[in-house]
Amino acid sequence: MSDSAAKASTAQAAIAALLREHRTFPPPDSFRAQANVNDPQVYERAAKDPEAFWAGFASELEWFEPWQKVLEWNPPYAKWFIGGKLNASVNCIDRHLRTARRNKAAIIWEGEPGDERVLTYWDLYREVTKFANVLKQIGVQRGDRVVIYMPLVPEAAIAMLACARIGAAHSVVFGGFSAEALRERVNDCGAKVVVTADGGYRRGNIVQLKRATDEALEHCPTVQQVIVLNRAMDASQVPMVEGRDHWWHTLMEKAPMHCEPEVMDSEDLLFILYTSGSTGKPKGIAHTTGGYLTGVYATTKWIFDLKEEDVYWCTADVGWITGHSYAVYGPLANGATVLMYEGAPDYPDRDRFWALVEKYRVTVFYTAPTAIRAFMKWGTQYPQMHDLSSLRLLGSVGEPINPEAWMWYHVYIGGERCPIVDTWWQTETGHILITPLPGITTTKPGSATFPFPGIEAEVVNEQGEPVPLGGGGYLVIKKPWPGMLRTIWGDPERFVQQYWSRFPGVYFTGDGCKRDEDGYYWLLGRVDDVLNVSGHRISTMEVESALVDHPAVAEAAVIGKTHDIKGQAIAAFVILKEGYHPNKQMEDELKQHVAQKIGPIARPDDILFTAELPKTRSGKIMRRLLRDIAEGRALGDTTTLADPSVVAALRQQYEDSEG
Ligand code: PRX
Numbered sequence: 001m002s003d004s005a006a007k008a009s010t011a012q013a014a015i016a017a018l019l020r021e022h023r024t025f026p027p028p029d030s031f032r033a034q035a036n037v038n039d040p041q042v043y044e045r046a047a048k049d050p051e052a053f054w055a056g057f058a059s060e061l062e063w064f065e066p067w068q069k070v071l072e073w074n075p076p077y078a079k080w081f082i083g084g085k086l087n088a089s090v091n092c093i094d095r096h097l098r099t100a101r102r103n104k105a106a107i108i109w110e111g112e113p114g115d116e117r118v119l120t121y122w123d124l125y126r127e128v129t130k131f132a133n134v135l136k137q138i139g140v141q142r143g144d145r146v147v148i149y150m151p152l153v154p155e156a157a158i159a160m161l162a163c164a165r166i167g168a169a170h171s172v173v174f175g176g177f178s179a180e181a182l183r184e185r186v187n188d189c190g191a192k193v194v195v196t197a198d199g200g201y202r203r204g205n206i207v208q209l210k211r212a213t214d215e216a217l218e219h220c221p222t223v224q225q226v227i228v229l230n231r232a233m234d235a236s237q238v239p240m241v242e243g244r245d246h247w248w249h250t251l252m253e254k255a256p257m258h259c260e261p262e263v264m265d266s267e268d269l270l271f272i273l274y275t276s277g278s279t280g281k282p283k284g285i286a287h288t289t290g291g292y293l294t295g296v297y298a299t300t301k302w303i304f305d306l307k308e309e310d311v312y313w314c315t316a317d318v319g320w321i322t323g324h325s326y327a328v329y330g331p332l333a334n335g336a337t338v339l340m341y342e343g344a345p346d347y348p349d350r351d352r353f354w355a356l357v358e359k360y361r362v363t364v365f366y367t368a369p370t371a372i373r374a375f376m377k378w379g380t381q382y383p384q385m386h387d388l389s390s391l392r393l394l395g396s397v398g399e400p401i402n403p404e405a406w407m408w409y410h411v412y413i414g415g416e417r418c419p420i421v422d423t424w425w426q427t428e429t430g431h432i433l434i435t436p437l438p439g440i441t442t443t444k445p446g447s448a449t450f451p452f453p454g455i456e457a458e459v460v461n462e463q464g465e466p467v468p469l470g471g472g473g474y475l476v477i478k479k480p481w482p483g484m485l486r487t488i489w490g491d492p493e494r495f496v497q498q499y500w501s502r503f504p505g506v507y508f509t510g511d512g513c514k515r516d517e518d519g520y521y522w523l524l525g526r527v528d529d530v531l532n533v534s535g536h537r538i539s540t541m542e543v544e545s546a547l548v549d550h551p552a553v554a555e556a557a558v559i560g561k562t563h564d565i566k567g568q569a570i571a572a573f574v575i576l577k578e579g580y581h582p583n584k585q586m587e588d589e590l591k592q593h594v595a596q597k598i599g600p601i602a603r604p605d606d607i608l609f610t611a612e613l614p615k616t617r618s619g620k621i622m623r624r625l626l627r628d629i630a631e632g633r634a635l636g637d638t639t640t641l642a643d644p645s646v647v648a649a650l651r652q653q654y655e656d657s658e659g
Pocket of ligand 1: 400422423428509535537
């Protein structure tokens with residue numbers, strides 16, 4: 001059995017469990033009646049003429065010059081809204097100033113320690129245009145790259161929009177990433193400027209962002225200037241490098257308001273966002289302006305059903321694609337009020353999210369299954385402490401949601417009245433591609449249901465042939481969509497090879513999927529060596545490289561092990577070099593080493609020292625056997641192993657270590 005076939009069979013077992021929940025949930029009549037879209041015909045209409053469908057949304061945005069052609073498709077290269085000129089910041093801000101939204105809250109922010117801020121659209125305009133002028137003054141020009149490495153504060157969104165205003169591409173690096181991960185991304189995109197903060201709050205501690213930035217920048221020759229937000233520390237205690245580092249507030253004091261937006265071509269780069277692939281090197285996913293903005297605008301409007309009076313909360317950090325598309329660009333392009341919360345869901349207590357829902361009367365709430373599973377474990381008493389009656393729609397993203405978590409979300413958070421949209425998409429897709437429409441779709445717990453109108457998806461077998469309903473295979477997307485990635489920054493060949501070579505002419509998602517007899521899509525997780533830990537993508541190779549970088553490690557193999565809350569947890573099998581001893585101290589040291597190399601999200605849960613790894617005769621590590629061992633399953637086919645005794649020994653050892 002091939003590795004992917006073995007994965008598919010494990011996934012089949014998982015899906016069998018999923019399908020045990022038979023209840024279905026049509027949209028409540030009251031929801032359907034008021035929904036932004038409630039006519040099931042939209043699917044047919046969009047399928048008949050997807051270009052006209054997307055162009056309809058694009059024309060709701062503001063363009064300096066209209067496009068001449070909607071789509072140019074030379075697989076795998078797509079161009080959308082050709083010849084159209086626009087600016088993303090104008091669409092997220094200026095456009096609303098000419099309406100009653102001028103003094104409406106754009107961002108309601110709460111810091112972890114409880115500090116509060118509200119920025120109206122007019123406030124946002126002022127801050128963004130001032131910061132755009134700041135960037136220009138320190139030498140940022142159209143076409144440059146700016147790295148943003150910040151906590152979840154309004155200034156992170158302000159910096160993104162300011163980049164968009166002057167035509168510089170931003171590359172946001174999640175504040176939980178290490179100095180080394182930051183350095184790698186800064187160098188890969190050749191950033192001229194880094195925008196950071198002294199620190200940010202996380203569970204009562206201060207994450208030392210400036211310190212990590214200083215460490216990263218020791219080897220970043222392209223970076224000329226650093227802007228530092230004074231967020232969490234006594235400014236006089238923060239070492240600043242003369243000539244390179246500037247305080248955000250000092251620069252802003254002198255900066256003029258108003259900044260003419262750059263006239264950007266629809267296909268000009270808007271941002272680069274790094275994500276993990278199946279090699280050790282993160283991929284810089286490149287998104288352009290017109291298509292991306294149209295895609296996030298349309299999907300936010302229809303999937304989250306935004307209305308003027310909504311208070312919308314997407315809990316993702318702006319360091320991830322969900323934060324880009326559904327905490328910043330999508331909702332602001334819709335003129336929505338966005339809630340942003342800096343900190344952890346369990347700080348100071350496990351009811352923090354529900355306290356925020358009650359306090360701000362949140363109406364639309366979008367989070368990840370891993371968070372929902374943690375809430376389940378903590379118990380219903382926490383949501384029950386608060387009035388959650390303002391909620392009217394719930395969303396889920398980042399990994400398959402198990403039906404138990406779906407039902408819990410439905411009952412205890414949604415009060416059994418809120419539709420749930422389980423949204424499937426990727427950093428690469430830019431916006432949601434498979435999802436219910438809350439006023440139309442009858443949902444099934446655990447299924448992301450159907451492709452968004454205008455999206456043509458398919459489940460195919462190894463040969464690329466469509467799998468009949470009821471079967472499983474690989475999820476592919478057959479037609480271009482506006483927000484699709486245009487390339488991998490600096491590596492155009494990898495773009496073609498990674499996404500368009502497995503099945504020529506169609507986009508390969510890297511996800512397994514099954515369609516049931518009713519045609520519903522059930523996502524089954526990755527079919528490559530990418531892990532999904534708490535909704536975050538982590539490459540096994542990246543963790544392996546971090547491990548072998550430690551002087552004691554000769555070889556390492558990393559796998560994802562099923563985990564109740566995280567979805568997957570990282571387990572590493574490690575061979576030490578001669579002269580090093582496997583013990584608890586070494587284990588802790590290696591875990592710490594990985595956290596330092598990549599970031600705390602990549603810290604392995606388990607490390608097992610071994611003398612050998614199961615390999616094929618051609619020397620390839622058989623990860624699926626390692627997964628079987630780690631999950632205590634019967635071992636799959638071992639006939640291709642060079643030395644079958646290795647796995648038996650490993651299994652024994654794993655069982656002993658688990659106690
Ligand atoms: O495996 C799928 C999973 O997350 C991957 C994309 O990760 P990333 O680029 O970090 O973007 C996450 C947020 C969009 C996918 O290949 N995934 C995402 N959403 C779902 C999901 N798996 C199942 N159901 C989902 N709703």
